[in-house]
Amino acid sequence: MFLIDWINATLKHEHIVVKSLEDDLFDGLILHHLLKKLGSLKLDVEEIALTEKKQKHKLAVVLEAVTQCLRLEESQLKWSVDSMCRTIFRKDLLSTLYLLIAIAEHFQPALAIPSNINVEVITIERTSTGLKTESTVECITERRKNKEDESKTAAFDDLFTRAQDKLDDVKRVLLHFVNIHVGKLGLNVKDADTQFADGVFLLLLIGQLGGYFLNLRDFFLNPSSEAEMIHNVNLAVALLTDGGILDFPVNAEDIVKGNMKTTLEVLYCLHSKYKSKEV
Structure with a gap:
């Protein structure tokens, strides 16, 4: 993970190795070292806090120091020291991510x-x-737009607003591409408007194209609720983003609700990456 690699590189000379953000940062020790290294900050806390009370105190002091640093730039904080202290000490990953992103963006x-x-x-x-x-x-980090992103989005905007007559052709090409690969699993997609909504075909397609097996425990093969469908689509989006295939934000609910533009944009990204496999 990017943040783990960043922390380990920053604290390499202190022989500190982080393996889990929520498990290793909850007591404030590593956060304290990180602030000293990045900001040359000296905090009036014990180097090693052994009791829960002292660990919470140290974490609160570290968070207060972060808050003060950010206020120097009049940043808009998404937390209070008290609430962040409680959640991070409970090993809440989301709070830990928000904090680390704020530290990284301020100091580097x-x-x-x-x-x-x-x-x-x-x-x-x-x-x-x-x-x-x-x-x-x-949303942990904002999207950074570039010209390539904008051109892709603009192309699909034009397709749906000015070139409706070509929409069926695009669907036909993308469905042909999909069925070449999911057909190897004995499956077939006939309706692009509905059959991608639960995320199952997307996940199976990604696995086929990427040449790996998705553990059935990681997603719902027969989702029975919208929450399970959203989980599947979010997993698909995460896999595509991590693989560098998807470079624009996708709201899972749009695909679950049958938003054809979003669905086709995702399929087009896969087609652009793997179209040579059609042969």
Whole structure:
């Protein structure tokens, strides 16, 4: 992961190795070393805090120092020290990511932080009728647009607004491409408007094109709810983004709800990358 590699490179000479962001950073020790290295900050805290009370105190001091640094640039913070301290100490990954991105952007603004990083957050609530799950997507880093992104988006905008007569041709080409590869699994897609909504065909297609097997425990092969469908699509988007195939933001709910423009844009990215495999 980018942030883990960044921390380990920064603290290499201190012989500190981070393997898990939430497990290794919760007590403030490594965050303290990171601030000393990046900002030459000297904080009035113990080097090693052994008790829970002292660990929480140290983490709070570190977070307060980060807050003060960011205020020097009048940055708009997404947290309070108290709330962030509680969540990070509970090893909440989302809070830890927000904090590290803020530190990296402040002290090393030239750092090539990946853009358009989204995290799927699943909230589980116990109700009188059972467990209720809700899925949301948190944007950790903003998208950085470039001319190539804009040209791709513009092309599909034109397709749907000015060249409707060519839309069926585009669907036909992309479905032919899809079926060449999912056909190896004994599957066939007939309706591009509906059959990609649950994310299953997308995931199976990505696995076929990338030459790897997706563990069936990682996604829902027969999703029974919108939350499960969103999980599948988010996984597909994450795989495409990590592979450098998808370079623009995709809202999973758009595909789940049958947004044809978004679906075709994703399929087109796959086609552009792997069209030579059609032969």
